[in-house]
Amino acid sequence: MDFQQLNSDFGIAKQLEIIPGQGGMPMIKIGNASARALISLYGGQVLSFRPVAQTEDVLFLSSQSAYAEGKAIRGGIPVCWPWFGPDPKGLQRPNHGFVRNHFWQLAKTEAVGDTETKVSLRFTESFKRENTWRQPFMLLLDISIGPSLQLQLTTYNTGDQPFSITQAFHSYFRVGDIKRVKILGLEDCDYFDKLEQGTQKIQKGVVSVTQEVDRVYVEAYKNLVIADPVLQRRIHINSPNTSTAVVWNPWSKTSKKMPDLAATDYRRFICVEAGNVAFDLIKVQPGSRFSLQANYSLLPD
Template structure:
């Protein structure tokens, strides 16, 4: 009945359909003149984005993902908010915040034209719990599916006190072979190596991956590029309101400890994450708002 109501309120004939996905989670399926996509209402998470000229999905989604309330879905683009990484206050709250493992609400859907579809998801303070997050707020996530994938996450401070957040779009990009991928745009940037006690280092040349990596880049440029010679494409990442970026891959040893990831899956993805992370702390005054934006587009190589 809930799915029927959602389709009645938000479905778009010939372009957008809402159906019960794995775990019974409501899923939004989009197919327009430019691309097809899959969005989970749980987590407010884009799970798939595939322009019609692409043989492979732009995003990686683990076949071993758990679709269980309270757990994050492994892959796609999880939303990290209101903190990135471990609980900054050490209160044993979830890694990467709480919105990626809760249900959002569909606020609006729109066929901009035959080749572009926009979905707006909302997360409000009804979640507010004494031991998790005491500040009144509202989030709006705008997802636009066209020749590119556009994301805009807006945080509204609806209370009477300022609060600070870190946040990120935790993108899992599908690649042909992790060992052959290069990430451009971070050359000469300093970064914190989380696998070496957070020591500060400098990136020399393009980023390549031949072992486990977990690196937070500071003073990062607004445009990055993933070059994938196996899938013969370039993924462009543009994020105007950020100054930090993360590159992550768990490699073989850590992957084996992750039940929602197959042992060899690390070879098939790279996480390049745009966000306001670490020292890029965003303070939002009462009655104010801040938007994290990102655009993901492709070029054949």
């Protein structure tokens, strides 16, 4: 990886630098008047986002993450595409698709004054095609680092046949104490409990987490809030082009089986994921596109 050339092509003085990160992985380091951030070209993954007024990162990143090709980085915001969860066709393809386990290309960078930095990453079927995914496509991930963190993943069907996808931003949010966190905005929504063979239930009141949780909420609202009294902040999640949301925390027993999580890490994060999941299947016609969007910001406590 030629970091000098990357910085010559895409670096922005006093705002954006491409650096060798953990495991020598190329990473985009951003610092502007609004926030600090770190983005991995491997996986097209935002690893860190911290507004300048905050002492704690908005995102959780495991200290035991693997930084090696073929393995996903545990934390930040992995991109799940073209399927979310297990391989829908049972062909032993990786969970959550393949783009989080490969390098993306840096396509464009831009400074909007000194308060916002934009990055565009590209993943094309000619760049890396899995043997079991043969439909021509291109992905463009637009990331904005400013007062809020904004993501837009656009799927382009560049072939002559339609294809269907599920997808998600698998966002890990740092919290002070998982037992004291509340998730607002899912009240009265139906959800499928993946820990009980997909049993359909109704959310009564706000979501709190006191044990392992793995739920897919359907007809979810476009605006959700993670209320964190320990870190004295509220994380606002806006996702206009989705009708599903996922809430996940592995808790203690499952965490112990995960080599890239410390035994007590489950106490310090919650995954609240914006996506098109389960029955929210997106069909992309030839020559057309579809965008998944999410905006993450902090509200006054």
